[in-house]
Amino acid sequence: FLQPIQMRFNELLAGVRSELAIKVFGDDFDSLAALGEEIGSAIAQVEGIADIQVEQLTGLPMLNLVPDRQKLMQHGISMAELQSQVATAMGGTVAGKIYQGDVRSDIVVRLGESRRQDVDALSYLPIHLPDGHTVPLQELVSLELVSGANQINRENGKRRVVVTANVRGRDLGSFVADIQQAVADKVDIPAGYWLEYGGTYQKLQSASQRLSIVVPVTLLMIIGLLILALSSFKDAMIIFTGVPLALTGGIAALLLRDIPFSISAAVGFIALSGIAILNGLVMVSFIRELRKEGMGLEQAIFDGALTRLRPVLTTALVASLGFIPMALNTGIGSEVQRPLATVVIGGIISSTLLTLFVIPALYRILHKDKESLLTDVEVLESVDAK
Known part of the structure; x- marks a missing residue:
């Protein structure tokens, strides 16, 4: 909830609102300006770059x-008096005030x-x-x-110049990697000067670090809850196969719409994992109930998949329809809504279709040996009874 506030606070501190900001730090003013222009020229040919701007420091x-001073002494005028007269001629000196009704103005x-x-x-x-x-x-x-000097900007007490750019038609991560490679190949950074990469890319890095911890922990918790609910590691893994099936559809949807991967897309994948697991859990739970009632393995799988077909399809359709306005949005906030909605819609479609076929097949494969064993036991019991 505090992320928008943090992003705005960082923008106010750094003065950067572009997707990528290359900050050059150093001491010499002219060297900073030259490095900024050199970096701007070096990255101009990178694929997808747009809106390159080098912070104007001079001009x-x-x-x-x-x-x-010798002539000043000859004419008997002090430096302070000379400065005062030049300042009056250039900047002006208040000689009085003029009143126009209730308005008072300086002369x-x-x-x-x-x-x-x-x-x-x-x-x-x-x-x-x-x-x-x-x-x-x-x-x-x-x-x-x-x-x-036009302006002298400092960050954390050090002079700096900023080269800003935006990206079009590709993901920010690979774009910045190409930028870093271009700068390393074409720009010689002298001793005492260093670069920092900021802007939206800096927020992407921090968010990626958090997600690298949150996502594995979330998936492990889901697996643990499935095992506790079903008391079967095998069935929990069958249900969990819905996650990669859903991710496949989300990735395909991003590729079809030519939308680069972003943090909002990553959030969509997390939400998609929960939806995919829910569909699988409903189907496997129903098959298990039929098995407890004494129905055969293949018949239970067939009836379970067929009976749950309508609820699963209805759930997927309703969820997908709800995300369509976000996926088609082109106004304010579309850069966040479109990737998230696209991932969820694509993942729901692939997860729903594949769940109806893959999960029943996996359930049959993994429980076939148990079914054969039960059949053999029943045959032996009937022979013994005779």
């Missing part, structure tokens, strides 16, 4: 003033916009000296227009 025009004195953007005009800006005279700004400083 902000800045006016650099280098004072001539700001500064150069016009055209003058502020013209370096040549600024070089002739009159600077007032303590003796009352003025000199042009170019006599006191040298002016040059340079490209400065």
